[in-house]
Amino acid sequence: MTAHRLERVPAIIYRESHTAIRTNVLASPLQAYKYENNRRYHAYREGSYWGPNDEQDAYHQKVAHHLFTLVLQDRLYFAPVAQPHHVLDIGTGIGLWASNVSDAHPQAQILGTDLSPLWHPDFTIRPNLTFEVDDCCSNWTYLDEGRELFDLVHIRCLYGSVKDWRKLYQQAFEHLEPGKGWIEQVEVSLVPRFLYTRGDAVGSDFCHKEGKGWDSTAADHDSNSIFVTWYRFWQECSKRTGKTWFVADQMASLIYEAGFEDVRQERYMLPLFDSSEGIAPTATTTSSICGEYSDYPVTRLAEIARWFRQFWETGMEGWILAVSTRYMGWTANEAKEFVAKTNQVLAEQSSRVYYELVVVYGQRPLLEGVS
Numbered sequence: 001m002t003a004h005r006l007e008r009v010p011a012i013i014y015r016e017s018h019t020a021i022r023t024n025v026l027a028s029p030l031q032a033y034k035y036e037n038n039r040r041y042h043a044y045r046e047g048s049y050w051g052p053n054d055e056q057d058a059y060h061q062k063v064a065h066h067l068f069t070l071v072l073q074d075r076l077y078f079a080p081v082a083q084p085h086h087v088l089d090i091g092t093g094i095g096l097w098a099s100n101v102s103d104a105h106p107q108a109q110i111l112g113t114d115l116s117p118l119w120h121p122d123f124t125i126r127p128n129l130t131f132e133v134d135d136c137c138s139n140w141t142y143l144d145e146g147r148e149l150f151d152l153v154h155i156r157c158l159y160g161s162v163k164d165w166r167k168l169y170q171q172a173f174e175h176l177e178p179g180k181g182w183i184e185q186v187e188v189s190l191v192p193r194f195l196y197t198r199g200d201a202v203g204s205d206f207c208h209k210e211g212k213g214w215d216s217t218a219a220d221h222d223s224n225s226i227f228v229t230w231y232r233f234w235q236e237c238s239k240r241t242g243k244t245w246f247v248a249d250q251m252a253s254l255i256y257e258a259g260f261e262d263v264r265q266e267r268y269m270l271p272l273f274d275s276s277e278g279i280a281p282t283a284t285t286t287s288s289i290c291g292e293y294s295d296y297p298v299t300r301l302a303e304i305a306r307w308f309r310q311f312w313e314t315g316m317e318g319w320i321l322a323v324s325t326r327y328m329g330w331t332a333n334e335a336k337e338f339v340a341k342t343n344q345v346l347a348e349q350s351s352r353v354y355y356e357l358v359v360v361y362g363q364r365p366l367l368e369g370v371s
């Protein structure tokens, strides 16, 4: 039995009738949380994840869930699994996606795992939803425990959290039903893109992923933008922690290399600027940009921009505080000043910057190596 299996804690125990419920996660060493610069962090595998696990972060996760639901037009997943039976949500956070799936598919058993037992007690009322404290980077022991193979493994927003993505995808592959099971991952690409109109031309400039350059001649104010500083910050974090913040732009090929077939990718625009002054709703300017995007919900752009700004405003301090002070030699005050400066830029709305939400899904083939 592995150590991490021993530490796995069921979030809930049902009495026989399923009518009375009690949780048994309180007073657990897994909740001996750590406090740093007035934010709370996970205890299990302490220090391995950059994000706080406090109320402020729970609120940020709610904003994020609403934003993604809006962008993906209420679709919980794209993989063609009409009637899932066993679903795994890795790094489930407070469990919003998992609880939505458990409601939509009462016939399915949903398992959400996380380093922190953060899920809201209301979610655990569902008889088909279970949460466990687990580290997805450890060796998975589900099959040793006699559990069923999954027909959907879902991952969302694990940027900067995983050292060895190949191993994670391989484990997911081995735990999916051959010929039936799908993996699906949703991530925000942290590469900033700047929309421009030059004469008749409409396009976008963006940072090269690995280098310092741009894909075309960027306006000076764009290359000096605070969002380029964020980009360089995340590049440095990736180097210093050995965990990439740019998995959104790598996952399609890594998932394909892990042996999945029929791998598909959808990209959605996440504007940070007020789109009513930029690209929407004037179709002439949207078409050449949005043409690159899958099934793009143009009419929702302004709303998406508002929620994406909320995503930044509620998330920034949590994104930066631990990594900058632990790995980059910043003080907490420097981190907070950077957040305040970014908030100012967001309020000024002077930059036509946008990011992308990337969805990748692929199927475990019936026979390996045969497609």
Ligand SMILES: C[S@@+](CC[C@H](N)C(=O)[O-])C[C@H]1O[C@@H](n2cnc3c(N)ncnc32)[C@H](O)[C@@H]1O
Residues within 6 Å of the ligand: 042, 048, 049, 051, 061, 064, 065, 090, 091, 092, 093, 094, 096, 097, 113, 114, 115, 116, 134, 135, 136, 137, 155, 156, 157, 158, 161
């Ligand atoms: C940014 S939050 C995303 C939460 C959720 N997936 C969502 O999209 O709403 C990342 C979550 O992954 C969890 N996490 C990070 N590293 C993990 C690991 N190695 N094993 C399990 N969970 C992990 C964190 O504790 C956190 O709750």
